[in-house]
Amino acid sequence: MQELKNQFKNFDLHKKPRIGEDAIQGLLFIAGILSIFTTLAIVYELGKEAWLFFGDPEVTLAKFFGTTRWQPGIGQFGIWSLVTSTLITSFIAMLISLPLGLASALFLSEYASLRARSILKPILEVLAGIPTVVYGYFALLFVTPILKNIFGDVVQVYNMASAGLVMGIMILPLISSMSEDALSAVPRALREGAYAMGATKFETSIQVVLPAALSGIGAALIIGISRAVGETMIVAVAAGAGPNFTFDPFQAAETMTGHIARISGGDLSYNTIDYTSLFAIALMLFLVTLVLNLISQQVVSRFRERYE
Amino acid sequence: MQNTQTPEYAIETKSLFIFYGSFAAVSEVTMKIEKQKITAIIGPSGCGKSTLLRAFNRMNDFVPSSYVTGEILMQGQNLYGKEIDPVEVRRKIGMVFQKPNPFPKSIYENISWGAKINGFKGNMDELVEQSLRSAALWDEVKDLLKKSAYELSGGQQQRLCIARTIAIQPEIILMDEPASALDPISTLRIEELMQELKKNYTIIIVTHNMQQAARVSDYTAMMMIDDNRSGGVIEFDKTQTIFTRPKDKRTEDYVTGRFG
Numbered sequence: 001m002q003e004l005k006n007q008f009k010n011f012d013l014h015k016k017p018r019i020g021e022d023a024i025q026g027l028l029f030i031a032g033i034l035s036i037f038t039t040l041a042i043v044y045e046l047g048k049e050a051w052l053f054f055g056d057p058e059v060t061l062a063k064f065f066g067t068t069r070w071q072p073g074i075g076q077f078g079i080w081s082l083v084t085s086t087l088i089t090s091f092i093a094m095l096i097s098l099p100l101g102l103a104s105a106l107f108l109s110e111y112a113s114l115r116a117r118s119i120l121k122p123i124l125e126v127l128a129g130i131p132t133v134v135y136g137y138f139a140l141l142f143v144t145p146i147l148k149n150i151f152g153d154v155v156q157v158y159n160m161a162s163a164g165l166v167m168g169i170m171i172l173p174l175i176s177s178m179s180e181d182a183l184s185a186v187p188r189a190l191r192e193g194a195y196a197m198g199a200t201k202f203e204t205s206i207q208v209v210l211p212a213a214l215s216g217i218g219a220a221l222i223i224g225i226s227r228a229v230g231e232t233m234i235v236a237v238a239a240g241a242g243p244n245f246t247f248d249p250f251q252a253a254e255t256m257t258g259h260i261a262r263i264s265g266g267d268l269s270y271n272t273i274d275y276t277s278l279f280a281i282a283l284m285l286f287l288v289t290l291v292l293n294l295i296s297q298q299v300v301s302r303f304r305e306r307y308e
Numbered sequence: 309m310q311n312t313q314t315p316e317y318a319i320e321t322k323s324l325f326i327f328y329g330s331f332a333a334v335s336e337v338t339m340k341i342e343k344q345k346i347t348a349i350i351g352p353s354g355c356g357k358s359t360l361l362r363a364f365n366r367m368n369d370f371v372p373s374s375y376v377t378g379e380i381l382m383q384g385q386n387l388y389g390k391e392i393d394p395v396e397v398r399r400k401i402g403m404v405f406q407k408p409n410p411f412p413k414s415i416y417e418n419i420s421w422g423a424k425i426n427g428f429k430g431n432m433d434e435l436v437e438q439s440l441r442s443a444a445l446w447d448e449v450k451d452l453l454k455k456s457a458y459e460l461s462g463g464q465q466q467r468l469c470i471a472r473t474i475a476i477q478p479e480i481i482l483m484d485e486p487a488s489a490l491d492p493i494s495t496l497r498i499e500e501l502m503q504e505l506k507k508n509y510t511i512i513i514v515t516h517n518m519q520q521a522a523r524v525s526d527y528t529a530m531m532m533i534d535d536n537r538s539g540g541v542i543e544f545d546k547t548q549t550i551f552t553r554p555k556d557k558r559t560e561d562y563v564t565g566r567f568g
Contacts, residue, residue, distance in 0.1 A: 189407060196473075197473070198476060200425075207421070211413075306412055306458060
């Protein structure tokens with residue numbers, strides 16, 4: 001026994017340097033800092049160019065927020081024509097993806113047999129792997145004609161409705177799989193407690209499991225909204241090219257992201273109002289996402305039920 | 309529909325086998341549980357105590373591949389009959405679990421929820437108060453009814469779970485080691501509560517703790533696994549008899565702490 005003890009270090013309780021430990025801690029810290037730094041750098045770059053835009057004598061905040069035509073080249077700076085179309089397409093997308101995503105998550109986590117689950121989940125995940133440009137042409141060439149068939153000629157060739165619908169399909173697997181993770185993480189004991197009270201499967205799922213999983217579902221909602229607001233390719237292809245202040249989803253209207261993509265794709269020289277205006281739009285986009293996130297957080301924390 | 313049951317029994321099993329796939333986890337259990345008494349199920353780990361307990365309110369239904377042969381009779385109805393709705397069975401046979409599992413809702417809603425889904429039409433405030441009083445919890449929580457159940461201590465949570473169970477007025481309450489996650493004082497309170505509850509309810513309790521079984525129960529079922537690793541009730545008698553003059557050598561060894 002003593003022999004075995006001798007093979008370890010002598011009895012010494014003093015602090016010793018642990019270089020590996022410190023190095024790892026440092027590396028992890030840098031990794032954490034990196035994402036914060038990136039965000040700050042983006043905000044700085046946006047802010048810098050947007051500052052130039054708002055510094056232009058022609059641009060005033062009153063024009064920016066108070067008018068509805070966007071044509072910086074000829075002195076029209078009403079951001080709302082771009083914001084409304086972003087909000088409308090995103091709203092339609094969430095209208096599709098949230099209920100369908102939640103329903104499929106509930107089915108997968110509470111109802112599906114192991115077999116059904118093992119077939120359905122991969123199929124749903126395939127949806128997430130389709131490139132957005134494919135979705136864009138799917139909207140333009142498949143969904144828009146269907147909408148035209150149903151609603152007639154009020155539906156324009158490029159329109160927000162079909163872009164929003166397809167965006168919803170794109171976000172669906174994200175919402176579904178994140179929500180399902182949240183639902184599956186709810187302890188079995190809670191379900192058993194509910195069943196032991198004579199609750200049906202539906203009562204248990206909706207009234208016990210769902211509220212307990214709401215913080216995770218809220219995270220899915222927030223990421224879904226962020227994706228919808230930031231999605232570019234689908235709206236660029238299917239929603240229309242050219243700002244249009246309208247609340248009619250069947251009309252063509254360019255979103256903030258679609259506009260940035262189109263304008264920056266063309267000839268554009270530095271230090272023109274067209275160029276700096278793009279950064280103002282981007283900053284606005286940032287702001288819209290932030291506000292929507294804050295709202296969803298509030299809504300979720302209002303209704304969720306903590307189980308820990 | 310048979311009616312061979314004598315009225316003083318709350319529930320009885322007849323040649324009950326519980327299978328997981330082809331494995332018989334519990335074999336050949338035939339026992340009659342007396343009304344308004346506490347029946348303890350004891351035995352070493354893995355002998356099928358919890359499986360047997362969960363068969364009474366059909367909680368094993370949630371384990372895929374599990375099935376039952378034989379009968380569990382309650383007021384002349386076989387709980388495993390084709391025409392029986394397990395949801396209704398669980399209304400009449402409540403359950404308290406090993407780890408307290410209140411719903412992540414307010415203390416009030418923890419009681420009212422079960423009543424609501426079971427179509428309770430009366431005065432909810434009254435029901436909540438009465439249930440909490442019966443679970444000896446009212447005085448501690450009467451000013452906290454809007455607070456989350458998770459702000460209570462473990463022992464209080466477990467009494468809340470008992471309260472929500474009696475709020476739906478079951479005939480039988482199953483308890484699966486209800487005090488094993490609690491400290492000695494909370495355990496004592498649960499045991500006192502059980503003596504109170506047996507005036508109105510039939511209680512079946514699974515416990516690891518032999519002293520607890522000896523202290524609280526009127527009847528004791530001793531379970532043990534056989535050579536095929538299948539659990540069965542080897543002796544079922546008045547608790548006093550089981551602990552003082554057991555007929556089976558294995559029971560004697562177990563209750564005197566010689567193994568298990």
